[in-house]
Amino acid sequence: MSVPIVGTVAELRATVAGWRREAASIAVVPTMGALHEGHLSLVRAALKKADRVIVTLFVNPKQFNSAADLQAYPRTEVADAARLAPLGAHLLYAPDASEIYPEGFATTVSVTGVSEGLCGAFRPGHFDGVATVVAKLFLQTGADLACFGEKDFQQLRVVRRMARDLDIPIIIFGCPTVRETDGLAMSSRNVRLSPPEREIAPRLAAILFETAERIAGGGRVDEALARARSLIVDAGYTRVEYLELRGEEDLAPMSKLDRPARLLAAAWLGQTRLIDNVRVMRE
Known part of the structure; x- marks a missing residue:
């Protein structure tokens, strides 16, 4: 066929x-x-x-x-x-x-x-x-x-x-986003990751899911985002390009969780730029 x-x-x-x-x-x-x-x-x-x-x-x-x-x-x-x-x-x-x-x-x-x-x-x-x-x-x-x-x-x-x-x-x-068994969002760019970078890469998704839970549970958005940025860099990412909470429908920036939202991030791991996002809903 x-x-x-x-x-x-x-x-x-x-x-x-x-x-x-x-x-x-x-x-x-x-x-x-x-x-x-x-x-x-x-x-x-x-x-x-x-x-x-x-x-x-x-x-x-x-x-x-x-x-x-x-x-x-x-x-x-x-x-x-x-x-x-x-x-x-x-x-x-x-x-x-x-x-x-x-x-x-x-x-x-x-x-x-x-x-x-x-x-x-x-x-x-x-x-x-x-x-x-x-x-x-x-x-x-x-x-x-x-x-x-x-x-x-x-x-x-x-x-x-x-x-x-x-x-x-x-x-x-x-x-829905399709993920590897370790949580990394599938992307054609993933093939560019070196073996050590591939070990680090899933931490982005893990931190996003953890941060989404923190915000959904009533945590301050600014504090949760600042903490997440530090965790991503500490995990081995070269730099965080952006990490923001945005309205799910209009993508307007949000400082508090008062409607369905998305936590969106882009970060560099060596020479590879990875993006990911997770949904955030009030518990």
Whole structure:
């Protein structure tokens, strides 16, 4: 069994048109490849919700802030297709950059509000790149629904706002973060960790869960966050880029827990930037 691979909008739309003639519902799972179990869980979720599932694979240059980071990002299309085949995904859309951004391309989709702060503050232009490419993928596939992981929680909020504001007729589902057995959030970047760094990495999630419990139990937010920052550095992380409590719906900063929230963090471990988040609810 193999997954058909197409690389052009024309091929993609021809396939989708055939599915539409069969009155099939269609889901899309956007990825940048280097698929791991977190991605595969999104595909499984999509297969439960739609008759046909398209997985997209595009390493989007517009969402990278560093040319070196873009160059280092793993590209494993053949292996990715092999991982998708047993699941029953119906199509892998793997366009070249020239297909997504043809010569003369001059449009950028920019989402304000939920894109500000957190990763948006440390990766200028990143979410413009995300919103632009995801808008294109939604329109190219014509999908009825899309599945995104909650690990990239700010991204999920940006994509939802973008689709809502542009009246793109698609339902967006957020799927739970998938973790390794030791708690580390699965990420394509985890392969960059050295063996000693991989031993340290799960401490980020452990500290976030512990801090979420502390805040949910009535602890002061500022004190809990300060303590968590120290613990992350003491665990061996190089530096904490951000650690914040934000409203779950609007991502507004919170100084006290008066509604559902997310505790979000980004931290560097050697040369690798890891992000994670956990939900915080009053006990």
